[in-house]
Amino acid sequence: MATVIIKGSSRSHGHTSLVVNYLRTKIKCDLIDLLSKKIGPFDYEFKNSNDDFLPLMEQIVDQYDTLIFITPVYWYSMSSITKTFFDRLSDCLHHRKDIGYKLKGKNLAAISVGSESGIVEGFNIPFRNSAEYLGMTYLGYLHTWKSSADQNDSVLESEVMEIIDQFTLQL
Ligand SMILES: Cc1cc2nc3c(=O)[nH]c(=O)nc-3n(C[C@H](O)[C@H](O)[C@H](O)COP(=O)(O)O)c2cc1C
Structure with a gap:
């Protein structure tokens, strides 16, 4: 089976893309750009069940065994696009079990892209706990x-490339 990067930036060719592009030189994986999908918020009556979310999830569970979420840091947290995707996973616990x-049994990893090297405390917790809740590794x-x-918008710092190289060993 295969790996997919699920990108949740508010721009398709920004800094998160720089990291995605570098990562894709290191590991073989497909890319889903959530910005290109129409995914509405979670609704208790599943009123958004005809949008792009469920077909996308069907594709993900059928084609991939490793999901790498990559999100910019927006206000010390995951992007709203990424959060909406996670909220909608609730559709898969009720409406589409x-x-x-x-x-269950698939793998989940998470990458954040900020403007500073400092890690936001607890940023990883929703990813880690969601994986655990869903029975994922x-x-x-x-x-x-x-x-x-x-100033150079097209390359990453060497330190960033090095830590990505290290991280790929875990994937
Ligand atoms: C709405 C918004 C909120 C942001 N909040 C933070 C933040 O809390 N911490 C941080 O380090 N950077 C923050 N940034 C900077 C972005 O994380 C950073 O520029 C990132 O590389 C942008 O990726 P993108 O080009 O894919 O959007 C913010 C940027 C935006 C647009």
Whole structure:
């Protein structure tokens, strides 16, 4: 089976993409850009069940065994696009349990992309706990960054590339 990166940035070609592009030179994986999908918020009456979420999840559980979530740090937290995706996983615990069961035994990793090297305390916890709740194996978390002072918008610092290299050994 295969690996997929699930990207949750509010721009398709920003700093998160820089990390994704570098990662994809290191590991073979597909990419899903959540920005290109129409995924509404969780609704208790599953009113958004006809949007892109459930077909996307069917594709994910059928084609991949490792899911790497990558999100920019927006206000010390995962992006709202990523959070909406996680909220909608609740559809797979009620309305479409068949999809939820298929997540069991798969792997989950998380990567953040901030403008500073400092890790936001607890950033990894929703990813780690969600993996545990869903019966997935948590492969770990990596914080990366692209400094806003860095004038060159097309390359990552060597230190960031090195920690990504290290992280790929866990995947
Ligand atoms: C709405 C918003 C909130 C942000 N909040 C933080 C933050 O809390 N901590 C941080 O280090 N960077 C923060 N940043 C900077 C981004 O994390 C950083 O520039 C990231 O590399 C952007 O990735 P992107 O180009 O894929 O959006 C924020 C940026 C935006 C647009």
